[in-house]
Amino acid sequence: MAKQINPTRMELTRLKRRLKTASRGHKLLKDKQNGMTKQFMEQIRRNRSLREQVEAALSAASGKFRAASSSMGEPELYEALMLPAGEVGITGDVNNVMSVQTPKLISDGGLSGTLPYSFAGTSPELDSAVLSMIKLFPLLCELAECEKTCDMLAAEIEKTRRRVNALEHVMIPDMQRNIKFITMKLEDNERQNITRLMKVKSVINDR
Amino acid sequence: MEKKIKAAVVGDKSRVAMYAAAGVAVYHATERHDVLKLIQQLDSEGYGIIFVSEPVYAECEDGLKKYVSQxxxxxxxxxxxxxxxxxxxxxxxxxVKKAIGSDII
Known part of the structure; x- marks a missing residue:
């Protein structure tokens, strides 16, 4: 690298300016990485506990559905479930976490809890199963938001770490080496010049 | 930019039917190609949350990577x-491994 550059004052000024920018960029990216890691640790802990809660609630609900299915028959169960239960009201927005656009969900609490099917042909187990799923929905939304945030932060942290490492271990040392090379070359030229002038002076004096 | 979004679940219909009770639209797809096509379609129809059943997600994980950045x-x-x-x-x-470098939690 050092052999390909022009040892000129202009190049030296350009390199010094680039080094300044790179150092500032490195500091900023490092701060961004630290901030994101802090946020990520909070989110991932939340994600883990939400996962556990959702899994437990889902397996309980699934048990209730199995009980309902065994008491009223599978086709009737699906028929009851396929009736439109209404639209869930979720509002989606965007959160800014260290310049990463993450989703932000605002759930209005899920469905109202009125059962859409006729009670004549369904079993009471189905009612409790459906109600537990309705209750679970806000938690599912929270999990979706948290998990997506974690995914996005993890990807962004990895990207930022690569950039920080590239700056710290490749670009900045390279520029410092080049600056040193140019400075030494310029000093060398200066010394050559002085020697030449001294020689010329002595030749003139000798005449 | 607040907007109303809808939720859907994709997977083997007989196994994910219970999500319909919570007002989530249920879609049946288990083959990788069908799932990816369906998800693209749901995205264009304004579904903001798409739950995918675990075995199906595991099968087409690499196809879903393009959605991570948005x-x-x-x-x-x-x-x-x-x-x-x-x-x-x-x-x-x-x-955790991706972000921190090792699984410390």
Whole structure:
């Protein structure tokens, strides 16, 4: 690298300016990485506990559905479930976490809890199963938001770490080496010049 | 830029039917190609949250990577009647490894 550059004052000024920018960029990216890691640790802990809660609630609900299915028959169960239960009201927005656009969900609490099917042909187990799923929905939304945030932060942290490492271990040392090379070359030229002038002076004096 | 979004679940219909009770639209797809096509279609129809059953998600994970960089749609694996949630836990561990360098949690 050092052999390909022009040892000129202009190049030296350009390199010094680039080094300044790179150092500032490195500091900023490092701060961004630290901030994101802090946020990520909070989110991932939340994600883990939400996962556990959702899994437990889902397996309980699934048990209730199995009980309902065994008491009223599978086709009737699906028929009851396929009736439109209404639209869930979720509002989606965007959160800014260290310049990463993450989703932000605002759930209005899920469905109202009125059962859409006729009670004549369904079993009471189905009612409790459906109600537990309705209750679970806000938690599912929270999990979706948290998990997506974690995914996005993890990807962004990895990207930022690569950039920080590239700056710290490749670009900045390279520029410092080049600056040193140019400075030494310029000093060398200066010394050559002085020697030449001294020689010329002595030749003139000798005449 | 607040907007109303809808939720859907994709997987083996008989295993994810219970999500319909919570007002989530249920779609049946288990083959990788069908799932990816369906998700693309759901995204264009304005579904902001797409739950995918764990075995199906595991099968087409690499095809879903392109959605990671954008906030919506949110595509996450959810346990169906037969899965135990180990895949989702493994995903969390992978995320920690990706971000921190080792699984310290």
């Amino acid at each position: 906030p919506y749609p949110i595509i996450i694996p959810v346990p169906d009647e037969n899965s135990d949630g180990s895949y989702a836990r493994q995903r969390i561990a992978e995320n």
